[in-house]
Amino acid sequence: QVQLVESGGGLVQAGGSLRLSCAASGRTSSSYAMGWFRQAPGKEREFVSTISGGGDTTYYADSVKGRFTISRDNDKNTVYLQMNSLKPEDTAVYYCAASLNTGTMRRMRVNYWGRGTQVTVSS
Numbered sequence: 001q002v003q004l005v006e007s008g009g010g011l012v013q014a015g016g017s018l019r020l021s022c023a024a025s026g027r028t029s030s031s032y033a034m035g036w037f038r039q040a041p042g043k044e045r046e047f048v049s050t051i052s053g054g055g056d057t058t059y060y061a062d063s064v065k066g067r068f069t070i071s072r073d074n075d076k077n078t079v080y081l082q083m084n085s086l087k088p089e090d091t092a093v094y095y096c097a098a099s100l101n102t103g104t105m106r107r108m109r110v111n112y113w114g115r116g117t118q119v120t121v122s123s
Helices: 102-106
Strands: 002-007 010-013 018-026 033-039 045-049 058-060 068-073 078-083 094-100 119-120
Touching: 002 094, 010 033, 018 033, 018 119, 033 068, 033 102, 045 068, 045 078, 045 102, 045 119, 058 068, 058 102, 094 102
Parallel strands: 010 119
Antiparallel strands: 002 018, 018 078, 033 045, 033 094, 045 058, 068 078, 094 119
8 A cells, every 4th residue: 555645735926936735655665657637526537647656757738838837856755746837736635646557647547646836826
């Protein structure tokens, strides 16, 4: 079992920045791809970004490309999502996820989910 705990969400004005963190515990392994999804009210959960186990491969949704950066520190079992130039449409609950690889992550075939952290961007 892997437990994922997100932190770093909050309220920010449009154009601002936030950094989300996801701490993993339990049977962790750097071989897991890690990722972020988000779900806005009344909408389906959507893929945001993923990073491979070694951190050498990343993918982003088109809607966040160039504004968000995913990274990981395997020594700390933590993955980060740096979010810059935030827009009101980025408002959502952000979920951390672990999956076998970046391919399965992008298909939302997730092995473990965190409980989510709220991000609210005001206009």
